[in-house]
Amino acid sequence: MLRTALVWGGIVTAALLVAGAAVGFAVGGAPGLGSALAGVAVSAIFLAVTAISILVANRWYGDPLYVPIFFGIVLGGWLLKLILFIVAIAVLRGQDWVDLVVFYVALVISVLASLAVDVVVLMRMRIPSASDVTLPTDPDAGDRRA
Template identity: 35%
Template sequence: MNAQTVIRKALFWGVVWTSLVTIVASIAGALVAELSGMLGALLGGGIGFAFLAITPLSIVWGLKAGRGNVLEPGFFAVVLGMWLGKFVAFLALVFWLGDLDWAHRETLFLTIVASLLVGLATDVVVVIRSRMPYVDVPLPDSSDPQ
């Protein structure tokens, strides 16, 4: 399994789980705060998905900046820069969107946090199950007799 397969798998399962969180939060938000609760949950799920999609995008850009090597400073600069950008964007969105009248504030915040946690858990599970090699060494070919 290569890095692109892992990224695709993480993005796919992240979309599935974030969608489920958004559906559950929308139903709960509608029950708690009617239309504004549902709209807050839908907006929070969309923001959570956007943050989820930034992670694989940053890895792809980081690999290009690091010329395919994850130990190059360019890779770390892009990935850590995007992480810092997501953190600042999260804080800015929570404070900015918290003042909206048409979206329930608590539902919006809880849905964003739940989406981010589910996205993080999905990324961890996919990477753990990816069976990527830790070292890149040539193995002896079984068809080559010594």
């Protein structure tokens, strides 16, 4: 499920990069182009970190320490994203080539598109709602009652 979301997220990100580049250049020239590309790229990188951290953390499934390992990896990914996001915004904010409005709009549209992809992937996944179910065996073996 997460791999599917990453693949579709990559496709949507590529489309947003092209559309953002065109719209950003039309609205703000070269600074608008760079700002749109930076906004989409920042959003794509940070949104992919969560899915990747969950995929990595799931490799320890079945281990007695699975739960603490899982939450440690995912929480570590979130903390890394928070720190990197603050650094990215601080660095990009002071640049002359960044049009803050185009950057913000590209960032918000990219986040909304990524969330839409996640919702569509989750709605279309076929995940069983029951687990650890023991089904009856052959009725001739005497396991079922008539």
